[in-house]
Amino acid sequence: MKRDILYVDDEPSNLIVFEAAFEETFNVYTAANADEALNFLKSQPVPVVVADQRMPDMTGVEMFGLIRKIYPHTQRVILSGFADSDAIIDAINEGQVFQFVRKPWQRVELLSVLHRALDAHDLAVQNSVLTERLLVSERCAMLGQASGRIAHEMANQLNILPLIELIEDDYREDEQLLEFAEVARLTYERLTELIEEVKAFVRFQPQNAELKPLDLDESIHELASFIRFSRTVPQEQLSIDIRARPKILGHKLKLHQVLVNLIKNASHAIADRTEGRVQVTLDKADGDAVISVSDNGTGISPENLERIWEPFFSTKGDAGNGMGLDVAKRLIAAQNGEICCESELAKGTCFTIRIPLLAEGKDDSPEKNSAAPANPSSAKPVPLS
Structure with a gap:
C-alpha cells in the first residue's frame, strides 16, 4: 500500500x-x-x-x-x-x-x-504506544498497592451488619425503615464483595463470579431504590422504563455496579441543565435482554468517544479516574454480554447493554440444575477478567 x-x-x-x-x-x-x-x-x-x-x-x-x-x-x-x-x-x-x-x-x-x-x-x-502502556502499567502497580491498604481499612470499618439485622428483627412493622435496611444490606453486600475482589487482585488470585438466574425487572427496581436513597440523581430527573421482564444468567451485584457507574456519569452530564433527564430502560430484543442508560446532557466528542473504554482515560479532569467504563466493559463481558455507546455533542449519550436471555424453563444455577455438580463449589465459575 x-x-x-x-x-x-x-x-x-x-x-x-x-x-x-x-x-x-x-x-x-x-x-x-x-x-x-x-x-x-x-x-x-x-x-x-x-x-x-x-x-x-x-x-x-x-x-x-x-x-x-x-x-x-x-x-x-x-x-x-x-x-x-x-x-x-x-x-x-x-x-x-x-x-x-x-x-x-x-x-x-x-x-x-x-x-x-x-x-x-x-x-x-x-x-x-509502548511508553503509554508502560505508564498505564506503572499506574496499575501503584493502584494495586494502594488498593490493598484501602481494602484492609474498609474491611475493619465495615461492621454495620448487626445493626441492619437488629432493624429487620425489631422493626418489622415499619415498612419505610425496612426499606432503608434493605438498601443498607444491598450496599453492605456490594462493599463486602468489592473488598474481597480487591484483596484477591492484590494477592494475584483469579477473580471469579458465579452466574445465577436473574430477574432483571426485580434487579432494576432494587437499583432504583438504591439510587433514590443515595441521591445519585435527583428523583425528578430519573425515570425507569420497564418494557419487558427478561431473565438472564448474570451477577446482580456486578450488574448494579455497572449501572450505578453509568447513571452517575449521566448525572454529571446533565448537572448544568435544568431540563436534564436520565432514563434507564429495560427491554428485550433478538434473544437478548437490553438495558440502556441515556441522558440529554453534554454528549461526548467523536475523538473522546473512541477512547472512553481505555483505562485511566477520563473527560472529567480531576473529578474522574478513568477506570469506570473499562471495569464496566469487563464486568458485562464476564456475563456473556456486551456494552456500547452512542453520543452526540450537546444532545446526549446512550449506553446500551445486551446480555443473552435465559431460555424459558432453563435454570443453570448449581442449586437448581440437576445436571450441575452436587457440590456447588465444583461448578466452574466465570472469570471476571
Whole structure:
C-alpha cells in the first residue's frame, strides 16, 4: 500500500517534478506555501513532509517547527540549494528536521531518505504506544498497592451488619425503615464483595463470579431504590422504563455496579441543565435482554468517544479516574454480554447493554440444575477478567 508524502514548495515547476518522480511509489500531495500545508495537515496528517527551505512568508525550517509541535511523529525533510546551512544544521540539532537534502536532488538519494523517514515515523508511533502502556502499567502497580491498604481499612470499618439485622428483627412493622435496611444490606453486600475482589487482585488470585438466574425487572427496581436513597440523581430527573421482564444468567451485584457507574456519569452530564433527564430502560430484543442508560446532557466528542473504554482515560479532569467504563466493559463481558455507546455533542449519550436471555424453563444455577455438580463449589465459575 502506498504511503502518503506531502511536498511543499512555492515553485510550481518543482511541485510538478517532485510529483512525477515519486507518484508511482507514494501518494504525493503538494502545497504551494506553509499556510496551505498546515491547513492540509489539519484534515489529513501524513507521516512525512518534504519542504523547500526558501519560501516567502515562512521558511521550511520555521514551518517544521510548527508541524513538530502539532504532529510530533511526522518526519520532516528539508531541501535547499542555498548557503543557509547554519539555520538548517541548528534545526537538525534541535530535532525539527529529520534530514537535509541539497538541491538539485537525485531521485535515488531522496527516495532512500523518504523510506528511512517513513521507518522513523513508524518507530516513533510504536515508541509512543509502548511508553503509554508502560505508564498505564506503572499506574496499575501503584493502584494495586494502594488498593490493598484501602481494602484492609474498609474491611475493619465495615461492621454495620448487626445493626441492619437488629432493624429487620425489631422493626418489622415499619415498612419505610425496612426499606432503608434493605438498601443498607444491598450496599453492605456490594462493599463486602468489592473488598474481597480487591484483596484477591492484590494477592494475584483469579477473580471469579458465579452466574445465577436473574430477574432483571426485580434487579432494576432494587437499583432504583438504591439510587433514590443515595441521591445519585435527583428523583425528578430519573425515570425507569420497564418494557419487558427478561431473565438472564448474570451477577446482580456486578450488574448494579455497572449501572450505578453509568447513571452517575449521566448525572454529571446533565448537572448544568435544568431540563436534564436520565432514563434507564429495560427491554428485550433478538434473544437478548437490553438495558440502556441515556441522558440529554453534554454528549461526548467523536475523538473522546473512541477512547472512553481505555483505562485511566477520563473527560472529567480531576473529578474522574478513568477506570469506570473499562471495569464496566469487563464486568458485562464476564456475563456473556456486551456494552456500547452512542453520543452526540450537546444532545446526549446512550449506553446500551445486551446480555443473552435465559431460555424459558432453563435454570443453570448449581442449586437448581440437576445436571450441575452436587457440590456447588465444583461448578466452574466465570472469570471476571
